[in-house]
Amino acid sequence: MLKKIKVEDAIGTRLAHDITEIRPGEFKGPAFRQGHEVCNDDICHLQKLGKNHLYLIDLADDEIHENQAATILAQGLGGEGVRWEDNPKEGKIGLHAAMDGLLSVDAAALAAFNMVDEVMCATLHSHTLVKKGELVAATRAIPLVMKRAPVERAAAIASQHGGVVSVKALKKAKVGLVVTGSEVFHGLIEDKFAPILGGKVTDLGCVVTGISFAPDDETLITAAIRSHIDSGCDLLLLSGGMSVDPDDVTRKAIHMAGAQEMHYGAAALPGAMFLVAAINGIPLLGVPACGLHHRITVLDLVLPRILAGETITKKELAFIGHGGLCMDCPECSYPHCPFGKGM
Amino acid sequence: MQLFEVLLESSAKAHGHLCPGQIVGVRMAMLGCRLIGLTEPTRRDQIKKLIVYVEMDRCTADAVAHVTGVKLGRRSLKFVDYGIMAATFMNLETGKAYRVISTEEARDLASVYAPEIAEKGPRQLAAYKRMPDSVLFRVQKVRVNIDECDLPGPTRRKIVCSNCGQVIRDKRESMIEDRPVCRPCSGACYFNHAREVSWPDMNWSPGEQTPANRTNRDGDAGNRRFAIQ
Numbered sequence: 411m412l413k414k415i416k417v418e419d420a421i422g423t424r425l426a427h428d429i430t431e432i433r434p435g436e437f438k439g440p441a442f443r444q445g446h447e448v449c450n451d452d453i454c455h456l457q458k459l460g461k462n463h464l465y466l467i468d469l470a471d472d473e474i475h476e477n478q479a480a481t482i483l484a485q486g487l488g489g490e491g492v493r494w495e496d497n498p499k500e501g502k503i504g505l506h507a508a509m510d511g512l513l514s515v516d517a518a519a520l521a522a523f524n525m526v527d528e529v530m531c532a533t534l535h536s537h538t539l540v541k542k543g544e545l546v547a548a549t550r551a552i553p554l555v556m557k558r559a560p561v562e563r564a565a566a567i568a569s570q571h572g573g574v575v576s577v578k579a580l581k582k583a584k585v586g587l588v589v590t591g592s593e594v595f596h597g598l599i600e601d602k603f604a605p606i607l608g609g610k611v612t613d614l615g616c617v618v619t620g621i622s623f624a625p626d627d628e629t630l631i632t633a634a635i636r637s638h639i640d641s642g643c644d645l646l647l648l649s650g651g652m653s654v655d656p657d658d659v660t661r662k663a664i665h666m667a668g669a670q671e672m673h674y675g676a677a678a679l680p681g682a683m684f685l686v687a688a689i690n691g692i693p694l695l696g697v698p699a700c701g702l703h704h705r706i707t708v709l710d711l712v713l714p715r716i717l718a719g720e721t722i723t724k725k726e727l728a729f730i731g732h733g734g735l736c737m738d739c740p741e742c743s744y745p746h747c748p749f750g751k752g753m
Numbered sequence: 754m755q756l757f758e759v760l761l762e763s764s765a766k767a768h769g770h771l772c773p774g775q776i777v778g779v780r781m782a783m784l785g786c787r788l789i790g791l792t793e794p795t796r797r798d799q800i801k802k803l804i805v806y807v808e809m810d811r812c813t814a815d816a817v818a819h820v821t822g823v824k825l826g827r828r829s830l831k832f833v834d835y836g837i838m839a840a841t842f843m844n845l846e847t848g849k850a851y852r853v854i855s856t857e858e859a860r861d862l863a864s865v866y867a868p869e870i871a872e873k874g875p876r877q878l879a880a881y882k883r884m885p886d887s888v889l890f891r892v893q894k895v896r897v898n899i900d901e902c903d904l905p906g907p908t909r910r911k912i913v914c915s916n917c918g919q920v921i922r923d924k925r926e927s928m929i930e931d932r933p934v935c936r937p938c939s940g941a942c943y944f945n946h947a948r949e950v951s952w953p954d955m956n957w958s959p960g961e962q963t964p965a966n967r968t969n970r971d972g973d974a975g976n977r978r979f980a981i982q
Contacts, residue, residue, distance in 0.1 A: 518865040522888040525858035566887040
């Protein structure tokens with residue numbers, strides 16, 4: 411229960427909550443913390459902050475303070491690879507990445523959590539690459555005092571799959587590259603694919619263990635795939651030959667090499683002719699020619715997820731569709747743009 | 754208690770179709786029984802411990818009754834017409850009672866729990882199976898003051914309507930000017946303009962052919978004799 415008193419009468423009482431001060435362009439934060447004992451010198455400062463009255467709190471058995479609520483909520487929300495301090499400020503708790511990695515958000519649980527009255531949680535987009543210590547989510551109880559039961563229900567909803575936000579470290583994979591195309595193999599043009607793909611995987615902490623070049627011959631491409639797998643790669647990227655021309659045989663070669671699963675086609679532009687396959691659990695990613703032209707393609711959406719241990723199937727490639735259209739900006743600002751954020 | 758899918762199948766069959774309300778009802782009953790400590794509510798040693806108050810006459814109510822085995826005629830099923838998707842499960846032995854309320858937001862959340870299904874009905878079916886109890890329900894611990902005349906078992910009291918002579922059971926009479934009257938005589942009743950009538954084949958009894966068949970054999974003599982008034 412809350413009792414309203416005049417600020418002049420509050421001397422000797424303890425503040426029920428943090429009191430925020432905003433000095434535009436200069437400062438936003440708590441001017442006074444919860445529990446602070448109000449003294450004579452504070453009155454003028456409080457009045458300058460627009461506080462002519464303060465609350466005294468007398469909690470009933472089934473009520474909790476916003477800070478207690480924030481702690482319960484954070485306990486439910488924080489999953490693997492996420493850390494937070496039990497030190498709510500202005501009723502809020504921030505959840506941070508405990509390591510470099512890929513953020514995963516249980517969007518269904520987050521939506522259900524936010525449908526509970528008087529609680530909130532906001533997160534970064536799922537599948538965002540984050541650095542250790544980066545803020546990935548924040549939560550708070552909205553009123554100063556609330557019933558314990560809905561807070562606990564919201565926390566239970568949040569924890570249904572081990573927490574709404576989790577961060578998984580990326581595997582430092584040994585990556586094989588197979589660059590297909592007779593024009594490159596025979597030296598008619600210079601290969602540009604290997605440095606691009608190599609750069610993308612090394613940027614994510616992987617190591618390129620070998621690069622093979624093969625002409626548009628399914629038998630030779632198959633042999634290159636098998637050679638990489640036999641030498642122990644964790645991930646194989648193939649470029650070219652993913653389109654509809656009669657010379658595009660990479661898909662056939664992947665099949666001949668023993669792919670147990672193949673998903674051809676992704677709901678993204680650029681990257682519609684992307685392919686995901688697997689041979690004995692080793693993922694194979696077929697990168698269409700758009701990877702040469704565009705700085706960012708569907709590969710950049712899928713690769714971190716593969717390295718975070720996610721299995722990419724038809725469903726994942728289909729769900730990329732919402733937000734899967736690159737705006738092809740004159741200056742690419744990815745990842746600070748909508749591309750791939752609709753999942 | 755049987756597995757959810759088994760209960761759902763039998764409940765939908767008894768109800769007549771599978772719908773989101775069936776899923777909510779089966780899960781509501783499973784949760785309610787769990788909360789009051791009944792593992793096999795339809796088993797002989799538990800069936801008399803259970804009373805369920807359903808607050809809606811929708812598909813969910815049938816599923817709750819099916820899973821728990823409560824019945825109107827056993828007085829273990831109480832219908833309180835609140836128009837709320839909720840039911841209270843009471844253990845008569847312990848006095849514990851929990852009111853399980855289906856959340857309205859579950860409907861809005863179907864699209865995030867089953868985003869791969871475009872059609873509304875199938876999406877709700879899939880989503881309501883996937884949602885955890887915490888999303889599908891809110892629960893209140895409640896106290897139910899149950900009158901002895903509402904308990905299962907024999908009729909506790911009979912009284913005669915001072916107006917029409919109708920026997921009224923278990924305190925359902927109204928008192929008007931200190932005299933007991935039945936609900937129809939009190940005027941607070943769901944029908945009006947009641948008048949007694951005769952009807953075709955008034956003397957039919959089980960063991961005879963059905964009135965319809967006899968009419969085929971005998972023509973419509975009975976109908977001529979007893980026209981519906």
